[in-house]
Amino acid sequence: MRVALFVTCLADAMFPDVGRATVTVLERLGVEVAFPPGQTCCGQMHVNTGYQRQALALVRNHVEAFEPFDHVVAPSGSCVGSVRHQHAMVARNAGDAALAERAQAVAAKTYELSEFLVDVLKREDVGAAYPHRVTYHPTCHSLRMLRVDDKPLRLLRQVRGLDLVELPDAEQCCGFGGTFAVKNADTSTAMLADKMRNVLSTRAEAVCAGDSSCLMHIGGGLSRLRTGVRPVHLAEILASDS
Amino acid sequence: MTQTFLGMPHAPAGVGHLHGDRPFPAAARDALADTQLRRNLGHATATIRAKRAAVVGELEDWEDLRRAGEALKAYTMANLDELLLQLETAVTARGGIVHWARDATEANQIVVDLVRATGTDEVVKVKSMATAEIGLNEALADAGIAAVETDLAELIVQLGHDLPSHILVPAIHRNRAEIREIFLREMPDADPSLTDEPRQLAMAARAHLRAKFLSAKVAISGANFGIAETGTITVVESEGNGRMCLTLPDTLITVMGIEKVVPTWTDLEVFLQLLPRSSTGERMNPYTSTWSGVTPGDGPQTFHLVLVDNGRTAVLADPAGRSALHCIRCSACLNVCPVYERAGGHAYGSVYPGPIGAVLTPQLTGAATSLPYASSLCGACFDACPVRIDIPSMLVHLRSTQPHPVIERASFGAVAWTMGSARRFRFGEQLLRLGRLIARRGRIRRLPPPLSAWTDARDLPAPPAQTFRDWWAAR
Ligand code: SF4
Numbered sequence: 001m002r003v004a005l006f007v008t009c010l011a012d013a014m015f016p017d018v019g020r021a022t023v024t025v026l027e028r029l030g031v032e033v034a035f036p037p038g039q040t041c042c043g044q045m046h047v048n049t050g051y052q053r054q055a056l057a058l059v060r061n062h063v064e065a066f067e068p069f070d071h072v073v074a075p076s077g078s079c080v081g082s083v084r085h086q087h088a089m090v091a092r093n094a095g096d097a098a099l100a101e102r103a104q105a106v107a108a109k110t111y112e113l114s115e116f117l118v119d120v121l122k123r124e125d126v127g128a129a130y131p132h133r134v135t136y137h138p139t140c141h142s143l144r145m146l147r148v149d150d151k152p153l154r155l156l157r158q159v160r161g162l163d164l165v166e167l168p169d170a171e172q173c174c175g176f177g178g179t180f181a182v183k184n185a186d187t188s189t190a191m192l193a194d195k196m197r198n199v200l201s202t203r204a205e206a207v208c209a210g211d212s213s214c215l216m217h218i219g220g221g222l223s224r225l226r227t228g229v230r231p232v233h234l235a236e237i238l239a240s241d242s
Numbered sequence: 243m244t245q246t247f248l249g250m251p252h253a254p255a256g257v258g259h260l261h262g263d264r265p266f267p268a269a270a271r272d273a274l275a276d277t278q279l280r281r282n283l284g285h286a287t288a289t290i291r292a293k294r295a296a297v298v299g300e301l302e303d304w305e306d307l308r309r310a311g312e313a314l315k316a317y318t319m320a321n322l323d324e325l326l327l328q329l330e331t332a333v334t335a336r337g338g339i340v341h342w343a344r345d346a347t348e349a350n351q352i353v354v355d356l357v358r359a360t361g362t363d364e365v366v367k368v369k370s371m372a373t374a375e376i377g378l379n380e381a382l383a384d385a386g387i388a389a390v391e392t393d394l395a396e397l398i399v400q401l402g403h404d405l406p407s408h409i410l411v412p413a414i415h416r417n418r419a420e421i422r423e424i425f426l427r428e429m430p431d432a433d434p435s436l437t438d439e440p441r442q443l444a445m446a447a448r449a450h451l452r453a454k455f456l457s458a459k460v461a462i463s464g465a466n467f468g469i470a471e472t473g474t475i476t477v478v479e480s481e482g483n484g485r486m487c488l489t490l491p492d493t494l495i496t497v498m499g500i501e502k503v504v505p506t507w508t509d510l511e512v513f514l515q516l517l518p519r520s521s522t523g524e525r526m527n528p529y530t531s532t533w534s535g536v537t538p539g540d541g542p543q544t545f546h547l548v549l550v551d552n553g554r555t556a557v558l559a560d561p562a563g564r565s566a567l568h569c570i571r572c573s574a575c576l577n578v579c580p581v582y583e584r585a586g587g588h589a590y591g592s593v594y595p596g597p598i599g600a601v602l603t604p605q606l607t608g609a610a611t612s613l614p615y616a617s618s619l620c621g622a623c624f625d626a627c628p629v630r631i632d633i634p635s636m637l638v639h640l641r642s643t644q645p646h647p648v649i650e651r652a653s654f655g656a657v658a659w660t661m662g663s664a665r666r667f668r669f670g671e672q673l674l675r676l677g678r679l680i681a682r683r684g685r686i687r688r689l690p691p692p693l694s695a696w697t698d699a700r701d702l703p704a705p706p707a708q709t710f711r712d713w714w715a716a717r
Contacts, residue, residue, distance in 0.1 A: 009661065012710045013671045014703065019710035035714045040667040046658055048619060050641030051651075054658035061662055086638075144621035173580045177618025184616060185695035186271045190280075190584040191618070192699065220700030223685060 004034050004069035006062075006110070008079045008212065009041035015212045021239035022075045022113060025126055028239075029117075038065035044082035047090060049179045056094045059087045063102045071120065072110040075235045076211050077142025080112040085145055112142060113235055114151040114210060124154045130240045131161030134232070135204040137195070137218065139211040140173050152210055152234050159237060165202040169194070176217035192221045199229060206232040250556035251345060252608035258346040258377035258552070259405070260603055262591015265612040270585035279415050283586055286414045290577045293523025294626070301519070310512045311629040315568035318503060319558060325470040325503045326549065332473025336535025338545040349550045350381035353462065353495055356546055357387050360493055362459040368477060368484040369393030370464025371409060371571055372497045372550060374593040378462070389462065390454050392483040394447050401428035407587025407595065409573040410521050415586055418443065451483060461487035461542070465498035466570070467513060468547070471506040474534040475547065478517060478527050488531045494542035500549050501558075501567040513570060516628035521572035553606035562639045566602045568629045575623035575633060581616055590616065597623035601636045604644075614640035668711060677705045 003026060007019040026033050043058030062083070066072045074080050084107045091100035117123050136156060142148045156164050175181065175191025182188075195218060199207045207222070209215050212233060219231030255261045262269070273279060298304050318325060330340045343349035357365055365382065367373065367389050379389045379400075391400040398413040399406050402424045406412030413421070418438040425432045425443065429450050436446055463484065467476040475496055477484050488494060504510065518527040536545050558564050576582045576596030587595035590613060592603040600613040614637050623633045646654075660670045680686055681704030689697045696702065708716075 007710050009667070013674055014705060016706050016708060016710035016713055020713065035711075037711070037715075038664045040664055041661040043658075043661070046654060048638055048641070049650075049654065050614075050638075050644055050646060051654045051658065052642045054655055057658060057662040061664075065664075085635075140618070140620035140622075144625060171622075173618050173620035173622070175580070175618060177620070180615065180618045181700075182692055182695040183612075184267050184270065184581070185698060186267065186274050187581055187585050187616075188618070189699040190274050191580050216703070217700065220696075220702060223701040223703075224687075224699065 001030075001071070002032050002034060002069065003071045003073055003116075004036050004066055006039060006066065006072050006074040006079070006083075007035070008074055008076045010212050010216070011075060014216070015233070018075050018212050018233045018235050021233065021235040022073070024239035025113075025117070025128075025235060026073065028127055029121055029123060031121070034069065036065040036069070042079045042082045042087070043090070044079060044086065045178050047082065047086050052090055052093060055090050056096070059090050059103055060099060062087065063099065063106050066106050066110070067102060070109065071116070072106065073113060073116045074110065075113045075233060076213070077112045077139050077146050077148060078211050078213060080110055081141040081145035083107050083110045112146055112148060112210065114142075114148050114155055115146065117155060117238075118151045125158035126155065126238050128158075128238045128240055129160040129242060130237045132206055133163040133165060133204045134206045134208050134237065135165045135167040135199060135202040136170070137167055137174065137199070137207055137209045137214065138170055139209050139214045142210050143171060148210070155234070155238060156208070162237070165204050167202060167207075168198045170198075174214050174218050176214050178213075181217060192217060196221050196225070196227070200227060204229065206230045208232050208234055208237055210234045250559050251551070251553070252556050253375075253553035253606045254345050254347060255607070255609070257350070257381075258375055259593045260375060260607050261609065262611075264591060266585075266589055266591070266616040267612060269589040269591060270616070273586045273589050274584060278417070279586055280584065282415055282417050283583055286411065287577045287583045290523055294520060294574060294577065297519045297523050297525055301515075307512060307515055308628055308630050311516050311570075312568065314504065314509050314512060315629050316565070318505060319501070319564060319567055321505075322500065322503065322558065325505060326500055328470040329468050329473060329503050330549075332470065333535055333545075333547050334473075336473050338473065338535040338547055341546060341548045343548055343550045343552070345552045346376035346550070349376050349497060349548055349552065350378055352548050353378060353497065354381055354385045354387070356493075356495055357382065357460055358385065360460050362387075364388045364390065364454075364458060365460040365462050366390050366392050366454050366458040366487045366491065367396075368461065368463035368487045369396045369412075369479065370462070370497065371593060372464045372499050373462060374406060375499075376497070376550065376552060378497065390451075390458075392451050392454065392487055393479070394444065394481060394483070397447055397451070398424060401425065405588060406593060408576060409571050409594065409596075411573075415588070455483075455486045455490050458487070458491045460493045460495065461491040462495045462497065463488060465496050465502050466517070467510060468498050468503045469505075469507050469510070470503050472534055474507065474532050476510065477531045478514070479529045479531075480522060480527055482529050485529050485531050488533065489541045492542055493544040493546075495546045495548065497548045497550060500551055500554050517570055517572050520574040520626070520628040553608065556608060557602070557605045560605065563601070563605050563636055565631050566598065566605055566636060568631050569598050569602065570629060572628055574626040574628065578622040578626045579617075580620060580622070581618065585616070597633045597637075598631070601633055601640060604640055610645050614644060668709075671709045671711070675705050675707075678707070
């Protein structure tokens with residue numbers, strides 16, 4: 001099975017470990033991973049900040065990069081959400097019906113990592129071991145745009161040595177929200193404070209999520225307060241085997 | 243809004259409570275610093291959320307009901323012109339008098355004239371969003387007419403010389419101790435030994451209001467639903483104070499937004515299941531009042547229905563935004579919104595706060611505002627909305643219609659250009675690596691504005707020595 005990795009611009013530039021971990025998990029399960037070099041960014045930040053027209057070039061670039069593949073996998077609920085729910089709309093609103101159709105086709109074969117592992121590969125035990133106390137934060141877009149439901153938790157429950165503790169008020173947003181974190185920094189920080197309070201209450205060593213962006217936010221707060229709790233991406237736990 | 247429909251009038255500035263005077267981020271900053279407010283709101287919204295979740299969870303057909311509500315509303319908006327005329331005909335045939343108001347100013351004038359004609363200088367009011375939206379109480383006061391709010395929470399807001407901060411629970415930002423203080427200060431007939439026990443507070447309000455109900459000649463209400471088929475107006479409430487207003491005075495004036503029309507009597511079946519479960523977390527609300535025109539010898543003998551546009555037709559004209567008119571004002575979206583829960587209702591500067599306010603307010607006013615950005619797009623509002631209004635998508639749509647700051651626009655243009663090709667993107671990544679120079683122990687702790695808004699409260703990791711793309715190429 002030939003699968004294209006959509007690493008996402010954020011993981012590419014800032015969190016390459018998340019991309020490497022995704023490759024490790026997929027290859028361990030016998031998947032042949034390709035990295036289409038033409039890929040850049042899904043354009044979600046532009047669309048969500050009100051720059052839909054500027055996002056059009058990014059949508060086109062994305063469609064061209066991933067069109068040739070049977071499956072596309074990304075370690076991000078948010079970016080997959082954008083591909084699925086925004087790309088065709090951006091093309092349509094710009095009057096490019098042909099691109100909208102192609103974007104729809106790419107969206108139909110694009111999966112967030114936990115979806116791909118559980119729904120396509122039908123695997124919950126991916127052979128991982130991670131002997132740590134971890135709590136899991138379901139990111140808003142994976143939860144409410146993609147409806148990944150408990151797939152990440154099912155994967156985590158099969159990880160050897162993992163002590164999974166439930167996060168109170170888990171489904172509340174961490175306050176990231178893309179440019180929201182800057183445009184409404186005070187409200188965003190108030191939301192982050194409550195998320196951190198809940199994370200700390202679990203006495204976990206690490207907080208896990210399926211989106212590097214939300215982890216950058218939660219982790220940024222945890223680091224500023226010197227809490228000693230680290231952010232870890234779902235892919236990184238699933239790739240770990242010691 | 244959509245440029246083609248510039249001809250549609252919006253809600254005028256300078257009248258009513260839609261045009262806030264401060265941007266959301268600044269207003270929210272003050273609210274966030276109010277520890278009492280944070281506690282009151284956090285407690286109240288968590289309680290209502292849990293109640294709602296419990297009663298929604300017991301209905302197996304909840305998702306079907308939501309879809310039915312959505313479909314009924316979509317049908318209504320597509321046929322609004324005919325349904326409104328049908329409503330007018332039905333109300334008139336049953337002895338009511340229908341008035342049409344283009345905007346808040348016209349609506350207020352109509353109501354003031356109607357009250358003046360009765361010769362009274364005091365009216366009792368049923369809790370109503372439409373009259374709050376158009377600023378009716380202020381217009382009545384200017385005409386020398388006192389409007390007495392009879393909903394307990396509205397009364398607290400009115401006596402506290404305050405503004406409502408929630409659609410359903412206007413005084414959600416107040417706690418018991420604060421309410422006791424307001425009552426003692428503002429109610430001449432309050433017993434000085436009043437405690438902050440809820441029952442005592444309710445009894446004090448009850449005694450205060452009873453006298454008003456018995457003496458009032460005119461009542462003013464809003465409407466939850468106006469049934470086109472039969473001309474029946476419906477008000478849904480919890481306390482029974484609305485029922486008093488709707489039955490005791492001689493004259494009843496109902497102010498209704500034109501989007502509140504429903505086609506037939508049987509459609510109520512859907513909405514009367516959706517509304518109470520979503521708003522108060524009850525299976526059924528305690529009081530549902532319905533009346534059709536005038537019934538001789540029973541209840542008000544004069545009934546006026548004032549139908550208000552105030553920007554609604556402009557909203558209807560925008561295909562991407564019009565479903566904001568489907569709102570049945572249950573306030574479920576407020577209660578689940580993490581932004582509302584922390585910033586509170588006043589920060590929105592409109593009678594419609596929370597997620598629905600962030601989309602409806604700018605659409606009604608047509609004015610540039612920071613409200614569409616007052617959301618992290620977490621999507622909780624859509625899941626809670628009983629009529630499935632896709633508020634997150636609408637927020638994204640509205641953001642693309644707002645004017646953007648010049649520097650921001652230039653930056654986003656530059657980033658889009660860079661990201662438009664992998665070659666340029668890779669070059670951008672190399673530039674980003676310069677960030678390693680300002681990192682200390684792998685962390686960036688301070689950045690210049692506007693990115694300081696991030697680093698004020700959060701660290702950033704240093705960019706990695708090697709990007710994923712470069713690692714892959716060298717693999
Ligand atoms: S938008 Fe939906 S959830 Fe919010 S108040 Fe209106 S009907 Fe209720």
